[in-house]
Amino acid sequence: LMKDASLSRTTAPGISDHDLLQRISDPVLILSYPDAIIIQINQAASQLLGYTDNELLLVPLAEIIKDGESSLNPILDDLSRASSAEGTLTLVGKDTNTHVLSISVDLLSGEANISFIRLVARTAGVDRRTSDQPKNRDELIREALDAMPIFLWIYAPAEERFIYVSPAFERIYGYEYRRLYREPELWFSVIHPDDRDDIVRTFKENVGASLALQYRIIQKKGAVRWVSHRVFPIRDEKGGSPKLTGFIEDITMRRQWEDVLKQASDEWRITFDSITDLVSIHDREFRIVKVNRAFADAFHKEPRELIGIRCFEVIHHRSDPCPDCPHIKTIRTKKPACIEMTEPARGGAHLLISTAPILDAWGEIRGSVHTIRDITERKKMEDELIRLSTTDSLTGLYNQRSFFSIINTHTVRATRLEQNLSLIVFDLDRFKQYNDIHGHLAGDVVLKTVGEITAACIREEVDAAFRYGGDEFAVILTDANESQAHTVARRIQSQVVQTIPDIGVSFGVSQWKPGDTTDVFIERADTAMYAYKTAQRQKSLL
Numbered sequence: 140l141m142k143d144a145s146l147s148r149t150t151a152p153g154i155s156d157h158d159l160l161q162r163i164s165d166p167v168l169i170l171s172y173p174d175a176i177i178i179q180i181n182q183a184a185s186q187l188l189g190y191t192d193n194e195l196l197l198v199p200l201a202e203i204i205k206d207g208e209s210s211l212n213p214i215l216d217d218l219s220r221a222s223s224a225e226g227t228l229t230l231v232g233k234d235t236n237t238h239v240l241s242i243s244v245d246l247l248s249g250e251a252n253i254s255f256i257r258l259v260a261r262t263a264g265v266d267r268r269t270s271d272q273p274k275n276r277d278e279l280i281r282e283a284l285d286a287m288p289i290f291l292w293i294y295a296p297a298e299e300r301f302i303y304v305s306p307a308f309e310r311i312y313g314y315e316y317r318r319l320y321r322e323p324e325l326w327f328s329v330i331h332p333d334d335r336d337d338i339v340r341t342f343k344e345n346v347g348a349s350l351a352l353q354y355r356i357i358q359k360k361g362a363v364r365w366v367s368h369r370v371f372p373i374r375d376e377k378g379g380s381p382k383l384t385g386f387i388e389d390i391t392m393r394r395q396w397e398d399v400l401k402q403a404s405d406e407w408r409i410t411f412d413s414i415t416d417l418v419s420i421h422d423r424e425f426r427i428v429k430v431n432r433a434f435a436d437a438f439h440k441e442p443r444e445l446i447g448i449r450c451f452e453v454i455h456h457r458s459d460p461c462p463d464c465p466h467i468k469t470i471r472t473k474k475p476a477c478i479e480m481t482e483p484a485r486g487g488a489h490l491l492i493s494t495a496p497i498l499d500a501w502g503e504i505r506g507s508v509h510t511i512r513d514i515t516e517r518k519k520m521e522d523e524l525i526r527l528s529t530t531d532s533l534t535g536l537y538n539q540r541s542f543f544s545i546i547n548t549h550t551v552r553a554t555r556l557e558q559n560l561s562l563i564v565f566d567l568d569r570f571k572q573y574n575d576i577h578g579h580l581a582g583d584v585v586l587k588t589v590g591e592i593t594a595a596c597i598r599e600e601v602d603a604a605f606r607y608g609g610d611e612f613a614v615i616l617t618d619a620n621e622s623q624a625h626t627v628a629r630r631i632q633s634q635v636v637q638t639i640p641d642i643g644v645s646f647g648v649s650q651w652k653p654g655d656t657t658d659v660f661i662e663r664a665d666t667a668m669y670a671y672k673t674a675q676r677q678k679s680l681l
Contacts (some may be wrong), residue, residue, distance in 0.1 A: 145417075145539065147498075152644075160181045161182050164183055165182065165261060165673055166183045166202070166240070166256075166259070166260040166635060167180070167183065167257065167258065167259050167260075168181075168183060168258045169256070169257055169258075170200055170255065170257075170258060171253075171254075171255065171256070172256050173219070174199070174214065175199060175201065175211060175217060175256060176197055176198070176199050176200070177195050177196065177197065177199075178196070178197065178255075180192055180195055180196075181286045184260070187230075187232070188203065188230060188232045188233060188238070189232045189233035189234050190232075194233075201229055203230050204228055204229065204230060204231070205455040207229055210228055211228070211567065214226045214228075214244060218246045218256065222245060222246045223245045223246070224243075224244050225244070226241075226242055227240065228241065228242055228260075239260040242258055242259065242261070243258075244257065244259075245257045261425045284303075284305050285305055287305065287524065288307055289307055289387065290304075290305050290310075290311050290312075290386060290388070291303070291305040291307070291385075291386045292305065292308075292319075292385060292387075293373070293382060294382060294383045294384070294385075294431040296381070296382070296383060296676050301319050301323055302382065303390060304316050304317070304319045304320060308387075311356075311366065311388075311389045312358055312359065313358040313359030314329075327339060329358075330354060330357075331355035331356060332373055333355070334354040334355050338352060346371065347372045347381060347383075348370075349356070349370060349371050350368070351368075351370075352367070352369075353367050353368070353394075354366065364391045365390050365393075365394040366387050366388060366389055366390060367387070367388045368385065368386075368387045369386055369387075370384075371383070371385060373562045383621055397517055399641070412431050412432040414431055414433060415433055416433065416511060416512045417508045417511035418430070418508065418510050419431070419434050419559060420497070420506060420509065421508075423506055424449070425449040425450050425451060425466065425469055426445065426448070426449055426450075427445050427446055427450055427462065428506065429442075429446070430442050430445050430446075434645060438453055454511070455482065461480070462630075463478050463480070465478050465492055465493060465494040466494050466507050469496050469504070469553070470492070470496075471496070473498065473502075473504050475493065475494060475495045475496065476493065476494050477492070477493040478491075479514070480492065485513075489513070489514050490513060490514065491512045491517045493509075493510045494507040494508065494509050495510075529541040531631070533583055533586055533604075533606070534587055534591075534606045535590055535591075536590045536594065536605050536606045536612070537588075537604065538605065538606060539606070541594070542607060542613060543657075544606075545603055546562070546615055546660070547657055549603075549615055550651060550657055553617075554651075554653065558618045558651070559618055559650065560615070560616070560618070560619070560620055560651035561615075561616045561619045561620060561623065561649065561650045562613065562616070562649045562650075562651075562664045563613065563614040563624055563627060563628045563631075563647070563648055564611065564612070564613045564647050564649075564668050565605070565608065565611070565612050565631065565644050565645060565646035566609075566610050566611040566644075567585070567610040567635075568644065568645055568675070569642060569643055570582065570585065570610040572640060573585060573641055585639055585642060588635075588638060589612065589635055589639075590604070590606060592631060593612060593614065593631055595634075596631045596634065597616070597627065598617075601617050602614060602615060603615045614627065614628075620650055621649070624648040624650070628646040631644065631646075632644040645668055645669075645671050645675060646668055646671060647663075647665060647667030647669070647671055648667055649661070649664035
């Protein structure tokens with residue numbers, strides 16, 4: 140089209156005055172002939188179609204005609220036989236509205252043997268419907284209602300008849316929907332017998348009121364379905380009889396899922412309440428959201444009485460969280476946390492408290508699942524197992540296995556703190572003969588008595604006494620030199636001899652020295668003991 144741009148600058152007879160063209164109140168278009176390209180348009184035409192002059196410049200007229208060239212060609216044919224013609228064109232505006240125009244056209248000659256078409260229009264009407272809209276709006280609404288999967292109806296109570304019934308009745312109930320026009324009572328008859336009386340009574344007691352109901356129906360083939368039924372009154376402002384409208388939706392699947400979810404919820408609650416641990420759910424601010432039965436019973440409350448209370452107020456009787464609170468750790472890290480603690484508020488019970496994060500759909504922390512397990516009995520059992528594995532069952536003193544781990548600990552600490560550390564080892568003289576004469580049970584009594592004497596002669600929780608093996612014993616003295624160790628050894632010896640005259644005690648003492656190894660430390664005490672024993676034997680021979 141740009142090759143014909145000179146057309147817009149060509150002067151046509153009688154239209155060279157642009158101001159004159161704009162003063163014409165009717166829409167006027169100047170077109171090239173015979174291709175009918177717009178080369179000039181007045182303001183009335185621009186306003187009618189919603190375009191500016193530049194937007195329509197050099198645009199083929201056929202492009203803005205509703206039926207295109209099929210409507211324009213007959214008019215152009217008339218111009219080829221005569222210098223003027225009349226007709227009707229439907230132009231499409233920029234807003235897609237269509238304008239029906241009664242037009243008159245004239246064929247004019249310009250300079251250089253170029254011809255023009257002057258088109259003057261008279262507005263016959265505006266059709267605001269788009270080409271793909273149905274002409275009948277009621278028909279469009281009816282088609283939309285009929286296509287909906289929900290059964291829609293309009294009922295005239297005064298006439299006891301349905302005014303409108305949608306085809307969805309057939310899909311939900313199984314009956315041909317037009318049958319309701321002939322048999323309005325069919326709707327009540329298919330309500331499940333167990334629900335029918337209540338539904339009928341509800342309708343009678345609430346005439347003209349909005350209703351929301353759920354009930355069962357029996358389909359034509361005998362299947363039982365659940366439906367949701369909403370009813371709304373339609374007021375007649377002109378004084379006519381009021382009508383009712385409503386819709387019925389098949390909610391069988393929804394009810395089944397609700398039953399499944401309810402069953403799952405019930406099972407979850409039963410499971411939750413059957414857990415013997417104290418389980419609760421806390422929000423970010425420590426408020427209790429939910430507790431199980433064990434938790435509520437532990438604090439002599441009903442579950443609902445604990446909701447909203449901060450957990451540390453209930454569990455620990457504190458006004459602020461515990462220093463090592465696992466809930467705080469979980470909120471900060473979004474990871475599980477666990478602590479063991481002795482709780483004075485629960486009679487010194489030993490508790491294992493663990494938390495697991497609760498995250499929302501975006502991964503943000505919402506709170507935690509809080510579990511408290513009373514492990515007091517377990518701790519007692521663990522302590523007992525530790526005691527049994529580290530102590531001698533007969534004497535109650537530490538056993539040989541504990542001796543080596545404890546003496547290593549003491550030597551390391553003595554070296555680090557530059558403290559004195561001494562070791563006593565002793566065994567019982569004439570114990571074998573005592574056993575042979577009095578029996579093993581009597582020998583056990585001797586060993587137990589020696590253990591009690593040894594424990595009584597040392598400092599509790601400072602020193603450590605061991606049954607080293609058979610009738611051999613050892614004592615580790617913390618922060619004690621060799622002289623002090625000799626004093627303790629002689630005290631043990633004296634009390635044993637006084638208590639059991641038939642038994643003697645031979646002992647050896649060693650003091651820890653810088654650079655010693657544990658083996659050297661022990662060997663020095665053993666050597667001293669055997670030296671003492673040899674000296675005692677030689678003395679008895681004299």
